[in-house]
C-alpha cells in the first residue's frame with residue numbers, strides 16, 4: 452500500500468506528456484500577454500482621450516471584454532465565428548479556423564481589456580507636477596511619455612500587472628474546452644486512462660505552481676531593479692550598522708528613515 | 719503693435735486675462751521686464767501669482783491679452799510654446815524632480831532630448847551646473863536620498879542645463895525647512911549676479927531687498943503696485959500693499 456496519494460511511478464511516466472502540456476500552456480499564456488499588451492496601449496490612449504468619439508468605444512471595449520467570462524468568450528470565438536459564412540471563406544479563416552488561433556484571440560482581447568485599466572491607473576498615478584516640470588523644460592509630449600510618464604507608471608503599476616499576469620496564467624486552464632491539450636488537458640486525459648484521481652492533477656498543479664513562481668521571481672527582480680532609487684546604498688547601511696554598534700550597551704533606537712520621495716502634503 | 723521686438727525686453731505682457739470657468743484668476747495684467755532684470759512678485763494667497771508666472775511658459779493657456787517672451791509671441795500654436803519653453807527655465811515649490819533618475823540624470827534629460835547632446839556632452843554640462851549649485855558631490859544620488867534644500871538646488875541646476883535666458887521661480891523656498899531656505903536663496907543670489915532675467919514669486923523679503931530690481935504686488939488677479947525694492951517696502955503707496963506687508967512682517 453502506498454501511503455502517499457501520489458503514485459510516483461505514474462508521475463514519472465507522465466512527466467514527458469505533462470511537460471508537453473506545460474509548453475502549450477506557456478505558449479498560450481505568453482502570446483496573449485504580448486498581443487494583449489500591444490493592443491492595450493492604443494486602447495488606453497483612446498480611453499484617456501478627451502474626445503468622446505475615441506474614449507467611448509474604448510470604454511465599451513473594456514466594459515464588454517472585462518465583463519464577459521473568458522470561457523464564454525472562448526466559445527463565442529471558436530463556435531460562433533464558424534457560423535459566419537463570409538468569415539469561413541475569407542482569409543481570416545486561418546485564425547478563426549484553428550482552436551489555437553481562437554484561444555489566442557479570445558485571451559488577448561480579455562487581457563487587453565484588463566491591461567487598459569492597469570495602464571490607465573498607473574499613468575494617472577504619475578504626479579502632475581513632475582509632468583509639468585518636464586513640459587516646462589521644453590521636452591516634447593512624446594518624449595515626456597517615453598522618458599518620464601512610462602518609467603514612473605511602470606513602477607506604480609508593477610504590482611497590479613503582476614497580479615493580472617498571474618491570474619491570467621492560471622485562467623488559461625480552460626482552453627481544453629476548445630480541444631487544446633494544455634497542461635490541464637493532459638492531466639485530465641491521464642486521469643481518464645488511469646482513474647488515478649490525484650497523481651496527474653497534483654503533478655499538473657506542481658507544474659503550474661513552478662511556472663507562476665518563475666513569473667513571480669521575475670517580477671520581484673524587475674521590481675527591485677526598478678526600485679533601486681529607493682534602496683539604501685551599501686555604505687549608508689554600513690554607517691547605520693556602525694552607529695548601532697557604537698551605541699552598544701544602550702538600547703539602539705532605529706532612526707526614522709525617509710523612504711521614497713519624502714514630500715510635504717500640498718496644501 | 720510693433721513688428722520687430724525690442725531686443726532689450728525679455729518679457730512683455732499686456733492685458734493678460736486668465737479665467738477658470740466664471741472666475742477670472744487674472745484680469746488684465748500688464749508687465750514689461752527688461753533683459754537681466756530681477757522681478758519679485760508677492761501678494762496674498764489666491765491673488766494669481768502662480769497663474770501669472772505659469773502663463774509665461776504656457777503651463778496655463780491665457781484667454782486674452784498678449785504675451786511676448788524673448789521676442790516670441792505665445793499663441794495657441796504648439797511650435798511657439800516649445801520655442802518659448804526652450805528659453806525659459808522654471809523652478810517649482812515642490813521641486814518636481816524625476817524620482818527615478820539621479821541628480822545628474824535629472825539634469826541631463828532635457829539637454830539630451832531637446833538639444834540632441836551626446837551622453838558625454840550632456841554629462842559635462844550637467845556637472846558644470848551641479849557645481850554651480852554646489853552639489854557636484856551628490857551627482858550620483860537619487861532625489862529620495864537628498865534633503866529638500868538639495869533637491870531644490872538640483873531642480874535649479876536642471877533648469878540651468880537648458881541654458882535659459884529667463885528663469886521663473888514659483889515660491890521656491892516655501893516647502894523647505896527654515897535651515898534649508900538659506901542655501902537655496904544663496905544659490906539664487908549667485909544666479910542673479912550672472913545677469914539672467916529672473917521672475918520670482920516669493921515672500922522672502924530679505925531676498926527681495928537684496929536682489930530685486932523691481933517688486934510687484936498682486937491682488938485679486940491684477941498688479942496693484944510695483945516699484946524699486948526699498949520704496950516698495952518702506953513707503954508703499956497703496957492701502958492694500960501696506961496691509962499685506964503689515965501681515966507678513968507681523
Ligand SMILES: Nc1ncnc2c1ncn2[C@@H]1O[C@H](COP(=O)(O)OP(=O)(O)OP(=O)(O)O)[C@@H](O)[C@H]1O
Pocket residue numbers: 738742743761762763764765766767768769770
Ligand atoms: N486649475 C485651476 N482651476 C480653477 N481655479 C484655479 C486653478 N488654479 C488656480 N485657480 C484659482 O485662481 C486664483 C489664483 O490662483 P493662484 O494659484 O495663481 O494664486 P497664488 O497667488 O499663486 O496663490 P498662493 O500664494 O496660494 O500660491 C485662485 O482663486 C485659485 O483658486
Ligand SMILES: [Mg+2]
Pocket residue numbers: 767768769888889
Ligand atoms: Mg501659488
